Amino acid sequence: MSDGGILRKVDKVIRKKRFENIDVKVEDSVVYLNGKVSSWDDFVEIGSLIGAIKNIRGVVNRLEYPGEIRRERKKGNREKSGEADVVIIGGGVTGCSIARELSKYKVKVILVEKEDDVACGATKANNAMVHSGIGEKVGTLKQKLCVKGHFMYGELAKELNVPFKRCGMLIILTKDSLSKLKIPQFLANFIAKRIIPFIVVRRGKKIGIPIKLVDREELMEKERYVTERALAAVSSPSYGVICPYFFTIALAENATDNGVEFMLDTEVVDVTVENDGVKSVVTTKGTIDTRFVINAAGLYADEVAEMAGAREYTIHPKKGATLLFDKELGNYINRSMSLLRFPRAEHYKGGGIMVTVDSNIQWGPTIAECPEKEDTSVTAEDIEKIFESYTPLLPDFPKKSVITYFAGIRASTFTEDFFIEASKKVKGFIHVAGIQSPGLAAAPAVADMVVDILKNEGLTLKQRESFNPYRDKTTIFRDLDIKEKKRLIEKNPRYGKIMCRCEQVTEGEIVDAIHSKLPALSVDAIKRRTRAGMGRCQGGFCLPHVVEILSRETGIPIEKIQKNGKGSNLFVGKAKCLLGDKHDGN
Ligand SMILES: Cc1cc2nc3c(=O)[nH]c(=O)nc-3n(C[C@H](O)[C@H](O)[C@H](O)COP(=O)(O)OP(=O)(O)OC[C@H]3O[C@@H](n4cnc5c(N)ncnc54)[C@H](O)[C@@H]3O)c2cc1C
Known part of the structure; x- marks a missing residue:
């Protein structure tokens, strides 16, 4: 669709919702919104409605709203501190996967992370699921990279010497799966047992993952504590589980071994551009000259892109809270499980009850728009919501064994998909943004994709013969x-x-x-x-x-x-x- 066509569609949405004082511009299929709205909710609503329009690449939502928190940009150190072929911004699982992948080539790579360690953003506060891709919308970039990435984990975990388990996932349908649709119970049962599981299986086959129908009897045999109200299930056996921070640390250590430099406790505060191309990255500890910047800054990817004048999306944070249970319950379930309910919430897999590599069971996560990027608080309502959502799956689960709770923030764009491409505005600036779930599962495939983009953008990548894929095992x-x-x-x-x-x-x-x-x-x-x-x-x-x-x-x-x-x-x-x-x- 042309930019003019997109503009007409956007105008229609704005008029229909009676938003006023909004100025719209469309460039390269990216919608730029300026003006004012009366609340954060309006800010999210309008961004989401526009983001859902087909063929839009991004929504840059600069609408002001009361109570908006604007972060002061830190002062940088403009003195040259080094140079690199590629600077990666962000040491989460995305940035570290890219760093490790690039360490296979003869290029100088520096990864800059504002925290004092890697894996301090969403990477440390997720559900550790190496999703198979069955929960993602077919055809989205996140779905494709998830399917590819999740197959890569077995080999990667071996090379990096980290625990990884293909635990499998059961997607369960019960007598209550369609209760909100207000249809007769016999019909709801029939659809839940005889129609939906077949649709899910067909979908799994279409995206190329192992998938299998499980009848009630087999389900009860596999998982004896599952609700009596269960009717059928679908098994996605290639689902895995890994410790996300341990994995990310392992990626970073292996990348270090292969020559990548990590600058921790160092914040990127500016990206300078000359002749429409990246020139340098200004940090709190000096300026690094470079031709290529990988923006893997998670929640701050939009702000980092703005620094370079290359912003093509806005991140609207979405919080997810999770409960963690004592290891003594490690054998209560054998595989992760979720409850399929209709109507399905948009852009949310629905959470579930999940195993971990360390034997703690998790319940969650919730989902809620969250105006503050650093707000990882968990409220009593979040906890109640988690119990309410997942108790129907395992009604007798000893909930008193909860040992802690935590929340992580998803870095969603309004188009609700990964945004991975070379900037159309600044040569050498590569967006790796909008990496919400399944960003952990997809990370190895994201890294592959970024390497291909760099090649296309003119970076010469010659194999490093001395690359050592193996990381020594740490003593446990x-x-x-x-x-x-x-x-x-x-x-x-x-x-x-x-x-x-x-x-x-x-x-x-x-x-x-x-x-x-x-x-x-x-x-x-x-x-x-x-x-x-x-x-x-x-x-x-x-x-x-x-x-x-x-x-x-x-x-x-x-x-x-x-x-x-x-x-x-x-x-x-x-x-x-x-x-x-x-x-x-x-
Ligand atoms: C509740 C929850 C549950 C989830 N569950 C799953 C799951 O089970 N499976 C799955 O596949 N995915 C899951 N995800 C998604 C997954 O956690 C993320 O997609 C993934 O961790 C994103 O990694 P990242 O490296 O892109 O971002 P992050 O981990 O957030 O890393 C970005 C890094 O950039 C750094 N940074 C930012 N700005 C700057 C700057 N200016 N200078 C230097 N550094 C900067 C930050 O400090 C941060 O460390 C979940 C997410 C949430 C929130």
Whole structure:
């Protein structure tokens, strides 16, 4: 459709909804909105309605609304600090997958991440599902990359030495699946049992994934705690599960081994452009000259694109909360499961009850538009909603065994698909934006696609003969047999000291993490590498020990140790300091 045709359609939407004071421009099938609306809800509604128009590439929604939070851009350091063929912005699973893929070639790559570790954005707060693609709209980029990516995980996990399980997924239909449609129960049962499962299977075959019908009897045999109201299910056996941060750290470590430079705790604040092409990336720690920039900045991808004058989308954050249960329930289910309900919410797979590689079961996630990109709070309503949504699947599940909850934010564009392409405005600027779910599953395929784009854009990529795909296995003490444990302790007695009782993490593993290729320099960075603090007591026992070890190994004074990066100090000083002059300082 021509830009004129798109403009006419957009005008129609705006008139129909009676929005006023909105200025619309269309360029290269991207819609730019300027003006004012009366609320965040209106901002989202209009963006979504326009984003749903066919053939639109992007919606740049610059509409102002009351209460809008505008972030001040940090000051950069304009002094040259280095140069690279490619600068990747963002150290999530997307950026790290691209970094690792590019490390196969003879190019200088620098990855810049604003946090003090990789995997600190959506990558650390998702459901760890390596989706098969069955839940995605057929024909979307995210669906295609998900299918391709999820097949790549087996090999990748072996090379990187990270736990990965093809746990499978059961999509379950019950007597309540169509209850909202207000049709007679016998008809609802018939459709749920005899029609929908066949449609799902056909869809799976169409996108090229293994898929199978499961009748009620087989379902009850496979999963004995599933609701009695179940009628049928579809099994998607290639569904997998991986620890998303452990995987991302492994990608980053392997990329480091193969020559990629990681600049952590470094924020990109500007991208300079000369003769319509990328010239350099300005960070808080200096300026890097480069010809190619990969924008994998997650929630901030729109702001980073704006820095380069290459914005073609707006990110509207969507929050998702999840509950995590104690490992003692690890065998309650054998595979992940979701409940198929109609009508289906748009752009939401519906969540479910999922297994993890570490045996904790998860319930969630919810979905809600969220004006603040950093708002990862979880409310009592979120928790109630999760129980309400998934209890119908496993009615007798011992819910009291919940050990924690968390929320992550999806970086959605208004077209609700991945936006991966070379900028039409600035040569050398590559968008890898809108990476909402299934961004984890798709990451290896996204990396492949980005490498192809770089080649098309003129980057010469010659294979690096010395590329080593393998990452050494890190010691996971709890997984060793008794003989190996003994041998290890004889070699290094620190492996004989359990610091985290819930997860059986030793002092030796914590020290390893601190001195690893991508050193863990905060409490949470150690947690992501070792699981210290992830058990039932959530760090109640091991936190002081971890802090002491971190301080001892790095020389960082205890009161300066951070939980998860700048400004997250755990201690304000020695207890008696708070008494003022009357104390002796001890
Ligand atoms: C609740 C929830 C559940 C999900 N479940 C699944 C699932 O089960 N399976 C699945 O496949 N997907 C899932 N997803 C989606 C998946 O988590 C994301 O698609 C994926 O993590 C995106 O990775 P990313 O690297 O693109 O973004 P991020 O992980 O957010 O990384 C972006 C990085 O860029 C950095 N950055 C931003 N701005 C700058 C700057 N100016 N300078 C330097 N660095 C910057 C950030 O600090 C961040 O680390 C889920 C998402 C959510 C929120």
